Amino acid sequence: ASTEKMPLDSFEEFQPFSFFLTKVSDIPQRHNAMGAMNLRDILSASMGELKSSCHFNFMFEIPWLLKQYPEEFRKMPLLLVHGEQGRQELDIKAEADPFSNVSLCRAPLDIPYGTHHTKMMFLLYETGLRVVIHTANLISNDWYQKTQGIWISPVFPPLKSPAEKGDSPTGFKSDLLQYLAAYKAPRLAPWERHIQAHDMSAANVHMIGSVPGRHTLNNKHHWGHLKLKKVLSERGPDSGLVKNWPVVGQFSSIGSLGTSKEIWLLNEWGQSLSACKKEPSAILPASKLNLIFPSKDNIRLSLEGYNGGGCVPYSIKTASKQPWLTPLFCQWVSEGRGRSKAVPHIKTYTRCSPDGSQAAWFLVTSANLSKAAWGVLEKDRSQLMIRSYELGVLFLPQFFGCKNAFKVTSHVEEVPQSKIPIFPLPYDLPPKTYVKGDRPWFVDVPCVDLPDTFGTMWCPP
Numbered sequence: 001a002s003t004e005k006m007p008l009d010s011f012e013e014f015q016p017f018s019f020f021l022t023k024v025s026d027i028p029q030r031h032n033a034m035g036a037m038n039l040r041d042i043l044s045a046s047m048g049e050l051k052s053s054c055h056f057n058f059m060f061e062i063p064w065l066l067k068q069y070p071e072e073f074r075k076m077p078l079l080l081v082h083g084e085q086g087r088q089e090l091d092i093k094a095e096a097d098p099f100s101n102v103s104l105c106r107a108p109l110d111i112p113y114g115t116h117h118t119k120m121m122f123l124l125y126e127t128g129l130r131v132v133i134h135t136a137n138l139i140s141n142d143w144y145q146k147t148q149g150i151w152i153s154p155v156f157p158p159l160k161s162p163a164e165k166g167d168s169p170t171g172f173k174s175d176l177l178q179y180l181a182a183y184k185a186p187r188l189a190p191w192e193r194h195i196q197a198h199d200m201s202a203a204n205v206h207m208i209g210s211v212p213g214r215h216t217l218n219n220k221h222h223w224g225h226l227k228l229k230k231v232l233s234e235r236g237p238d239s240g241l242v243k244n245w246p247v248v249g250q251f252s253s254i255g256s257l258g259t260s261k262e263i264w265l266l267n268e269w270g271q272s273l274s275a276c277k278k279e280p281s282a283i284l285p286a287s288k289l290n291l292i293f294p295s296k297d298n299i300r301l302s303l304e305g306y307n308g309g310g311c312v313p314y315s316i317k318t319a320s321k322q323p324w325l326t327p328l329f330c331q332w333v334s335e336g337r338g339r340s341k342a343v344p345h346i347k348t349y350t351r352c353s354p355d356g357s358q359a360a361w362f363l364v365t366s367a368n369l370s371k372a373a374w375g376v377l378e379k380d381r382s383q384l385m386i387r388s389y390e391l392g393v394l395f396l397p398q399f400f401g402c403k404n405a406f407k408v409t410s411h412v413e414e415v416p417q418s419k420i421p422i423f424p425l426p427y428d429l430p431p432k433t434y435v436k437g438d439r440p441w442f443v444d445v446p447c448v449d450l451p452d453t454f455g456t457m458w459c460p461p
């Protein structure tokens with residue numbers, strides 16, 4: 001409709017954080033009019049005259065993906081980086097075969113149970129290169145009625161001379177090149193060259209990535225939770241400011257975390273996420289860790305009903321081994337963004353003030369709450385073992401013109417005209433604990449007591 005904003009206008013009004021959610025069908029239009037993009041918006045000509053593109057992801061519907069491009073861009077070179085092996089690799093090759101402009105690159109997954117979870121786009125325009133790091137699979141269902149997060153870079157112009165490095169104070173370009181190098185994939189070489197050839201000095205986020213491996217020595221701190229710990233120890237909040245500030249994790253799946261909360265969640269992962277400048281990282285108490293994970297009723301009453309729980313694959317088998325986790329859970333509540341009923345597939349982590357009005361940092365990433373994604377220390381903490389590819393971006397206040405914390409809100413109507421930068425939260429803070437009688441969502445437990453939005457029950461296969 002002509003009243004609809006051009007995607008580029010939506011993009012420009014939501015700076016400097018450039019952190020968007022996906023548009024959601026069947027919620028009041030005002031919640032899609034501000035700070036929200038769909039895939040057609042991102043790929044639209046108003047965002048740039050495309051020459052070629054590359055998508056890193058876990059799940060693909062190739063015909064649907066091509067239809068999200070404007071007609072004039074649908075025949076341009078498109079590289080898909082995936083993690084499929086064996087029979088599934090034959091399937092994605094067969095799906096790509098009819099499209100002569102689509103080529104595939106398989107990410108090596110040499111450690112069992114690893115996945116290629118990273119969700120990223122490279123968009124090469126006539127005028128430069130744009131990077132998008134997000135949380136949605138390239139399937140229509142992930143872009144229809146879920147809550148997903150998207151960071152969209154500026155258009156990075158070509159370097160004026162090849163002698164220039166073209167990196168930013170956050171080291172985004174060198175971190176991205178190091179991430180790509182880990183694939184050891186010849187088909188990525190052209191995109192490594194494109195990245196090398198562009199001036200990314202305007203990148204104001206830190207990259208927090210994971211690549212499969214047993215990382216040792218100084219490689220240990222390049223990936224997973226030790227990378228986040230390193231950045232927070234060097235550029236994070238002063239311990240004095242955040243002494244009573246909780247760490248909030250929000251995710252759509254959970255791995256096997258051990259027999260007690262101390263082993264990995266608090267004493268390893270929690271210690272990294274609570275790292276501060278100078279202060280030796282104290283152990284995070286459980287009372288200062290809130291984990292936003294959908295309750296059974298969050299799923300039952302969602303726009304998709306119980307089916308929305310299909311992409312929240314927490315199994316009762318895993319959950320039954322870690323009952324100590326349940327007291328840490330909080331509901332998915334997103335009244336400010338109009339997305340309380342849009343199942344969260346986004347993953348985010350933050351250190352926020354108890355009243356939820358400020359944050360010392362904010363991370364949006366593909367990484368769920370699992371050792372496979374974040375890494376687990378082995379061999380007397382000498383190596384960090386990571387199974388999967390993950391990617392996220394970290395927002396730190398000082399890179400956005402703020403002092404040592406940024407104001408945050410999920411009521412984003414105040415964001416565009418604010419004099420000071422306000423970080424647009426995907427959900428309401430402070431977090432709300434589960435209501436009495438509610439339980440975490442388990443994908444493999446039947447729900448036959450109460451019907452969902454559509455009056456149906458959940459009888460998993």
Ligand SMILES: CNc1ccc(C(=O)O)c(C(=O)O)c1
Nearest residue numbers: 058115117137252253311313
């Ligand atoms: C085993 N495979 C997956 C498990 C969880 C997720 C998630 O993001 O929650 C995804 C994905 O959607 O990429 C894949």
